[in-house]
Amino acid sequence: MLATIAALLLLVGAGAPPAADRDAIETQVTTIFGPYKRQSNGVAAWDYPIYSAEVTALIARWRAVTPQDEPDALSDGDWLCQCQDWNRRRFLSTIISVGMTDRDTAEVDFILDLGTNGSNGSRAGRLILKREQGEWKLDDMVADDFPDGLKLALQQTIAADEALVAGSAE
Numbered sequence: 001m002l003a004t005i006a007a008l009l010l011l012v013g014a015g016a017p018p019a020a021d022r023d024a025i026e027t028q029v030t031t032i033f034g035p036y037k038r039q040s041n042g043v044a045a046w047d048y049p050i051y052s053a054e055v056t057a058l059i060a061r062w063r064a065v066t067p068q069d070e071p072d073a074l075s076d077g078d079w080l081c082q083c084q085d086w087n088r089r090r091f092l093s094t095i096i097s098v099g100m101t102d103r104d105t106a107e108v109d110f111i112l113d114l115g116t117n118g119s120n121g122s123r124a125g126r127l128i129l130k131r132e133q134g135e136w137k138l139d140d141m142v143a144d145d146f147p148d149g150l151k152l153a154l155q156q157t158i159a160a161d162e163a164l165v166a167g168s169a170e
Helices: 002-011 019-037 053-065 150-169
Strands: 092-102 105-113 122-132 135-143
Touching (some): 019 092, 019 105, 019 122, 053 135
Antiparallel strands (some): 092 105, 105 122, 122 135
8 A cells, every 4th residue: 555655646746856955855854754763852743843934833823722631633643653652763764755846845755664563554645845044844744644734734723722712711
């Protein structure tokens, strides 16, 4: 199944980036998934300094309205690996393709091997990176947990959390 997903992702790829951009984009992807290869420091994925200004603002809004007494749609798992458990010694992120949709937007198709035993140890997805002030930042992510993108999931969860708060205030 992962081979089929990878083949489909390759077919949808955008234009190739210049070599310097490709190196910077691949370095950022390594940074994004790097924490999964190190000893856990207890920092949640939403606290990593990897997001675009727009996503950072959405995260701040989400954090402001997240219920304190129960998990919401986004606070019950890790966004980036789409998992709760992984083996840091065997975790592997693989870039399948890197394409540019415009000068400041890159799309990176990836596969993660969580390093765990079992049939649910792999994930595939797409990162959308935006160049902001000369750095590549994560602007969206499309994957099984976010089929319409992380940004839309944030917007929908913010709306649901705000409705929950408004309903409990009445």
